[in-house]
Amino acid sequence: MTHIVKFVRPTALKLLDEKAGIISAVVSTEDVDRDGDIVRQNGWDLTHFSTHPILLSSHNYRGLTNQIGEWTQMKVEGTELIGEAKYYIGEGNEEADWGFKLASKGRAAFSVGFVPDMSKAKQIEANGNISYEFQGQELLEVSQVTVPSNPQALQAMKGMHLHPEVEVLVEEMLGDMARGNLVEFKLPPEPIDADAIALKVVALIKDDIQKLVPNHQHTRTVSLPDAESIVREAMRQVIPEYREGR
Numbered sequence: 001m002t003h004i005v006k007f008v009r010p011t012a013l014k015l016l017d018e019k020a021g022i023i024s025a026v027v028s029t030e031d032v033d034r035d036g037d038i039v040r041q042n043g044w045d046l047t048h049f050s051t052h053p054i055l056l057s058s059h060n061y062r063g064l065t066n067q068i069g070e071w072t073q074m075k076v077e078g079t080e081l082i083g084e085a086k087y088y089i090g091e092g093n094e095e096a097d098w099g100f101k102l103a104s105k106g107r108a109a110f111s112v113g114f115v116p117d118m119s120k121a122k123q124i125e126a127n128g129n130i131s132y133e134f135q136g137q138e139l140l141e142v143s144q145v146t147v148p149s150n151p152q153a154l155q156a157m158k159g160m161h162l163h164p165e166v167e168v169l170v171e172e173m174l175g176d177m178a179r180g181n182l183v184e185f186k187l188p189p190e191p192i193d194a195d196a197i198a199l200k201v202v203a204l205i206k207d208d209i210q211k212l213v214p215n216h217q218h219t220r221t222v223s224l225p226d227a228e229s230i231v232r233e234a235m236r237q238v239i240p241e242y243r244e245g246r
Contacts, residue, residue, distance in 0.1 A: 004137075005059055006033055007111045007145060012082075015104050021069070021087035021096075023103045027110040027142050028081035036124070036131030039112075041076045043120070049074065049139040055085045056143040057095050059113055068096035071142060081112070083142060099144050111145045114138055204234040 008028055016022040032038055055069035073084035087100035102108045120136035208230045 003113065003115055003140070004134075005111050005113045005143075006037070006039060007109060008033075012080075013103065013106055013108060016084065018104060021089035021100050022072075022084065023087075023100075023108075024073075024082065024084045025103070025108070025110055026080045027074075027083050028112045030079040038124070038131075038133045039137065040133065040135045041079050041081055043117075043134060043136040044076055044081060044114075045136070045138045046074060047138075049141070054141055055087070056113075056141050057099060058145050059111065059141070059143045065093050065095055068093060068099045068144065074139070074142070081139075083110075085142075103144065109145050111143050113140045113143065115140060200238045201231065201234045204237060205230050 006028065008026065008031075013023060013025040016024055028039055028041060028044075030038055030041055049071075053071040053074060054067050055071055057066045057068050060066040067088075069085050069087040071083045071085050073082075075082060087103070088096040089100050090097070099108070114137040116132075116134045117136035117138075120134075122133040122135060124131050124133050
C-alpha cells in the first residue's frame with residue numbers, strides 16, 4: 001500500500017475560537033507541489049477519515065500525545081480541501097498547546113496523509129521528471145507540520161523515476177533526517193547539515209535503487225526490504241557515526 005504525504009502552506013488559516021482551540025485551514029489544493037505532483041480535490045474519499053478524524057503532529061503515529069486534536073469538519077470546496085480542527089488545549093498535552101499557539105499566529109502548515117488509487121493516477125512530466133496527477137485518493141489523516149525541509153534532496157530523488165512505494169520509503173527516511181528525527185542514527189550532539197547529508201545519500205543510492213526498477217518502469221516487483229537496506233547502507237557511508245537504533 002502506497003502511503004503518501006503532501007504538504008501545503010495554509011493560504012486561509014482562520015482562528016475561529018481562541019478559548020476553545022478551534023481553527024479552520026485549507027489542507028490541500030490543486031497547486032503543483034514541490035514534487036511536481038497534483039492532487040485533484042474531487043478525488044478525495046473521506047469515508048475512512050470521517051470515522052477517526054485525528055489531527056496529528058508531524059505524521060507521528062507512535063505516541064498517544066502526538067494526537068493533538070481532531071478535525072470536526074472536512075470537506076471539499078472547489079479546488080480546496082478545507083478542515084475545521086479543535087486542538088486539545090489546556091489538557092496537559094504540551095504539544096497540542098504549542099501546535100495551537102503556532103496555528104493561532106498563522107504560523108502552521110498542514111500535510112495530508114493518503115493512499116492513492118494508482119489505477120486512477122495519471123503520469124505527467126514536470127521539469128523533466130515523472131510526476132503524478134492523483135485523481136482518486138483515500139484520506140487517512142491530516143497533520144500539523146513544520147515547513148517542509150530538504151526540497152533539494154527530495155527533488156533529486158524524484159528525478160530517479162522510482163516506483164511510488166520506493167519513492168515514499170526514501171522520502172520518509174530523508175524527511176526524518178531533515179526534520180531532525182535522528183535518534184535512530186545515534187548522531188553526535190553537535191549540529192549537522194541534514195540537507196547536505198541527504199543529498200549525498202541520494203547520490204549513493206541512485207544506481208543501486210534503480211537496479212530494483214529495470215528500465216525505469218514502475219513495476220510492482222520491487223522489494224521494499226531491499227530498498228531499505230540500500231538506503232541504510234548509504235547512511236552508514238555518509239554518516240560515520242551511524243549505528244542501528246534497533
